[in-house]
Amino acid sequence: MRAQPPASHYVGGAYVEDESGDAFASIYPATGETIAKLHAATPKIIAQAIETATIAQAQWARTPGAERGRILRRAAKIMRERNRELSELETLDTGKPLQETLVADAASGADCIEYFGALAADLQGQHIDLGAPANGSFVYTRREPLGVCAGIGAWNYPIQIASWKAAPALACGNAFIFKPSETTPLTALKLAEILTEAGLPAGLFNVVQGAGPVGAALSSDPGIAKVSVTGSVPTGMRVMRAASDTLKNVTLELGGKSPLIVFSDADIANAVSGAMLGNFYSSGQICSNGTRVFVHRPIMEAFLRALAERTAKIVLGDPMDEATQLGPIITKAQYERVLDYMAIGKAEGARLVTGGGTARVDALPDGLFVQPTVFADVTDEMTIAREEIFGPVMSVLSFNDEDEVVARANGTEFGLAAGVFTRDISRAHRVAANLRAGTCWINTYNLTPVEAPFGGTKRSGIGRENGRAAIEHYSELKTVYVELGDVDSPY
Numbered sequence: 001m002r003a004q005p006p007a008s009h010y011v012g013g014a015y016v017e018d019e020s021g022d023a024f025a026s027i028y029p030a031t032g033e034t035i036a037k038l039h040a041a042t043p044k045i046i047a048q049a050i051e052t053a054t055i056a057q058a059q060w061a062r063t064p065g066a067e068r069g070r071i072l073r074r075a076a077k078i079m080r081e082r083n084r085e086l087s088e089l090e091t092l093d094t095g096k097p098l099q100e101t102l103v104a105d106a107a108s109g110a111d112c113i114e115y116f117g118a119l120a121a122d123l124q125g126q127h128i129d130l131g132a133p134a135n136g137s138f139v140y141t142r143r144e145p146l147g148v149c150a151g152i153g154a155w156n157y158p159i160q161i162a163s164w165k166a167a168p169a170l171a172c173g174n175a176f177i178f179k180p181s182e183t184t185p186l187t188a189l190k191l192a193e194i195l196t197e198a199g200l201p202a203g204l205f206n207v208v209q210g211a212g213p214v215g216a217a218l219s220s221d222p223g224i225a226k227v228s229v230t231g232s233v234p235t236g237m238r239v240m241r242a243a244s245d246t247l248k249n250v251t252l253e254l255g256g257k258s259p260l261i262v263f264s265d266a267d268i269a270n271a272v273s274g275a276m277l278g279n280f281y282s283s284g285q286i287c288s289n290g291t292r293v294f295v296h297r298p299i300m301e302a303f304l305r306a307l308a309e310r311t312a313k314i315v316l317g318d319p320m321d322e323a324t325q326l327g328p329i330i331t332k333a334q335y336e337r338v339l340d341y342m343a344i345g346k347a348e349g350a351r352l353v354t355g356g357g358t359a360r361v362d363a364l365p366d367g368l369f370v371q372p373t374v375f376a377d378v379t380d381e382m383t384i385a386r387e388e389i390f391g392p393v394m395s396v397l398s399f400n401d402e403d404e405v406v407a408r409a410n411g412t413e414f415g416l417a418a419g420v421f422t423r424d425i426s427r428a429h430r431v432a433a434n435l436r437a438g439t440c441w442i443n444t445y446n447l448t449p450v451e452a453p454f455g456g457t458k459r460s461g462i463g464r465e466n467g468r469a470a471i472e473h474y475s476e477l478k479t480v481y482v483e484l485g486d487v488d489s490p491y
Contacts, residue, residue, distance in 0.1 A: 002028075003092050003186055008038040008209045009045055010192035012052040013202025018042045021210065024182050029095030029328040030319050032366040038185055040210030043217070049177050049206040050223040053148045056203030057175035061145050065121040068171060072117030075198035079110035079191075086190055088320070090159060093184040095328040095368070096282055097319045109163030109191070112450040112466065116167035123172065123471065135485030142478040145173035146249060147225035149474060150218040152239065153188070154230040155181035155330055156285045162188045164450075165228050166195075166205055168470040174225075175204045179218060182211045183331060215239065222246045226474070229253065230287075232388075233459050251463030251473050253287070253455055255388045256416030259409035260290030260445060261399075261431065264298045266421035267443075272306045274421060274445035275394060280314065280372045281446065283327055284392035285334075287460075288417035290445055292378075292385055294405050297398045304376055304396065308354045311372050316359050328368040329391060335368040338391030342373055345384040350375035350395070380408055388414070402431065410436045416460035419445045438464070 003026070007015035021039035028035050041049075060068070079086065086106035091098045096105075125141035151165035162178050169176045180188040188207045195205045208214060215235075219227050219242035226249035229239050236252040243250050260278050262271040278290035295303045317324035329335040342356050355373030370391060378385050378395040385395050399405035409418060418437035422428050432440040438456040441447065448454050453469035455461050463473050 002033075003035040003089055005036060005038070005186060005189050008185075009041055009049070010189050010207040011045065011049045011203075012206070013196050015189075016045065016048070018045050021045070024211070026093055026183070026185055027331070028092050029330055030364050030367040035092050036186060038209050040182070041179075041208035041214045045208055046214065046217050046221070049208050050148060050221060052203035053175035053177055053206055054223060056201050057145070057148055057173070060175060060201060060204055061173040063173070065123055065171070065173075068173065069117040069120035071195075071199045072113050072120065072167065072170060075195050075200070076110040076114035076117060078194045078198055079106055079113065082194070083107055083110075086159060086187060089190065090187050091319045091327075093158060093186045094155065095319055095330060097322075097324040097327045099322045099324060100282065102322075104160070105157060106159050106187070108450070109160045112160075112163045113167045115450045116171040116470075119468070119471065120171040123475065125477070135483070137481075137483050137485060139479060139481050142480065143172070143471070143475045144478055145475055148175045148177065148223060149226040149228065150224045151176065151178045152215045152218070152227065152229045152231065152235075153178065153180045154287075155183040156282055156287075158184040159187035159191055161230050162191050164465050166191070168474045170200070170204060172471060172475040174474055177206045177208060177218060177224070179208050179210065179214050182209065185209050212238070216242050219243045220245060224248060226250070228463075228473070236461065249473070251455070251465070252461040253465060254416070254459065254461045256287050256289070256414045256456065256460050257292060257386065257388050257412050258288060258290045258414070258417040258419070258437065259292045259294055259435070260419040261294045261405055261409060261421070262296060262299070262303060263420070263422040263424070263427065264296040265423045266299075267423070268299060268303055268306055270443060271421040272303065272310060274419060274441075274443075275307065276310065278419065278445040279394040280311075280326060280392045283329055283370075284338075285330060285390050286446065288439065288446060288448075290417065290419050291389065291393070291395060292409070293394055293396045294399050294409060295396055297400055300376075300396075300398050304353055304374075307374055307396075311354050311374060314372050316369055317361055318363060326372060326392065329370060330368075332368060334390065335370065338370055338389060338393065341384055341387070341389045341391070341393055342370075345375045345378075345382070345393070345395075348382045348384070349377070350382060350384060351377040353396070355392075380411060386412070402427065406431060406434045413459045414456070415458035416456035417441070
C-alpha cells in the first residue's frame with residue numbers, strides 16, 4: 001500500500017479512525033493495485049465532525065477577514081511548495097497523467113485558496129441612503145457566514161474540488177466538512193494537513209470518508225447550513241431531497257452534454273485543439289466537456305482529417321511518466337460503461353473515425369485503458385449525442401447555418417458549458433448569448449480560471465463556484481435599518 005494515510009478521517013485538526021465503518025479501498029487504475037484501505041465515516045465520526053466544526057466556527061466568524069486571508073494564503077504557498085508530492089498522490093488515486101496533475105489539480109487548488117484568501121478582507125455590505133435629510137435615517141447590510149457548510153466531491157478533480165468549495169466557505173467565516181468521492185479519498189486529507197499547518201484553527205476543515213450514506217447524512221443534518229455537490233444529476237437530486245427537510249442552502253455542479261460549435265471561418269488547428277481538450281483531457285472524465293462537436297458542413301472533412309491525425313499521436317502509458325498524455329479510466333465499472341457507449345455508437349450507425357475500443361499498454365497489462373475515440377456522422381437522436389459518457393469519446397455532428405446549430409445545441413436537458421470557434425467576433429458573442437449554458441468559451445475550451453464563476457443551468461446545476469459569485473453562496477446578507485429620528489406611531 002503505497003499511499004496509506006494515518007487514518008481515514010481528519011476531524012478537529014487530527015486524524016481519527018473508527019474501524020466499525022464499512023471498509024473500502026483506493027485503487028490505482030493503471031495497475032489495479034490497492035494503494036490505501038480506509039473506513040467509511042460512522043454516525044459517531046459524522047457527529048464529531050459537526051460538533052467540532054460548530055464550536056470552531058463561532059470563533060472563526062469573529063476572526064477578522066484579513067487574518068482569515070493570511071492563513072489561506074499560507075496554505076496556498078505550502079500547496080505550491082508540495083505540488084509534486086500532491087500531484088503524484090493525485091495521479092495514484094485517479095490514474096490521471098502526472099503531466100496533467102502537475103498543472104491542473106493541486107496547482108489550481110492553490111490558486112483558488114490564494115484568490116479567496118485575498119478576498120477575505122474585502123467582504124462588504126452596502127449603505128443605502130433613505131433620502132431623509134432631516135434625520136439622516138439609513139440602511140446598511142452586513143455579509144455574514146452561514147455556519148457549518150458541507151461539500152461532496154467528485155472523483156475526477158479531488159483536491160481541486162475540495163479547494164474550490166472550502167476556500168470561499170472559509171474566507172466567509174464558515175467551517176467546512178468535506179466528503180471526497182470514495183473512489184479518490186486521499187488528497188483531501190493532505191489538504192486538511194496543509195490547512196492545519198498554515199494555522200487554520202482545529203475543527204474548521206474536516207474530512208469524512210464514505211459513499212452515498214455519508215453524503216446523505218451530511219445533507220440532512222440540521223447542524224449543516226449549506227451543502228455543495230459536484231457529481232451526477234441523480235446525486236444532485238438525492239442531495240436536494242435530503243436537504244429540503246431542513247431548508248439548507250444547496251449548490252449543485254452536475255453533469256453535461258455540452259456543445260462545441262466550429263464555424264467555417266474558424267482556425268481549424270485551434271478548433272481541433274479545443275475539441276481535443278474538450279474530450280480527451282483527463283481521459284474525457286470532465287463534466288464540462290464539449291462532447292457534441294458541431295462542425296460547419298463546408299469544413300467537415302478537413303476538420304476530421306486534422307482531428308484524426310492528431311488523435312492518433314496521443315501518447316497512452318504509465319501515468320507516472322511525464323511523457324504520458326492519456327491515462328486509464330478511473331474504475332472497472334466506468335471502463336465498461338465507456339466501452340458500452342462505443343459499441344452503441346457503432347450499432348446506431350455513427351462513422352468511426354478513430355479509436356473505438358480498448359487500448360493496451362504493455363507495461364501495464366491490467367490498466368483500464370481505452371482508445372481516444374472520434375465518431376462522425378452523428379445525429380442528434382443517437383445515444384452518444386444525448387447521454388453523458390464521461391470518457392474519451394467525441395461525437396462530431398454537421399450543421400448548415402447559425403440558427404439551426406444554436407437550436408440543436410440547446411436541445412438538451414443539460415446546460416453546463418458550451419463553446420464556439422469563429423473569426424467573426426460579432427457572431428461569437430451573438431451565439432454565446434443565445435446558448436443556454438452557465439459557462440461559454442469563445443475560441444478556446446475548458447479553461448476555468450478561479451477568478452471566473454463556474455456552474456450550470458437546467459439539469460446541470462444550481463449556483464456558482466469561484467469568482468466573487470461564490471461569496472454569495474457561502475454567506476448571507478443581514479439588513480440593518482438605522483432610525484436617527486423620532487418614531488411616529490398612530491397608536
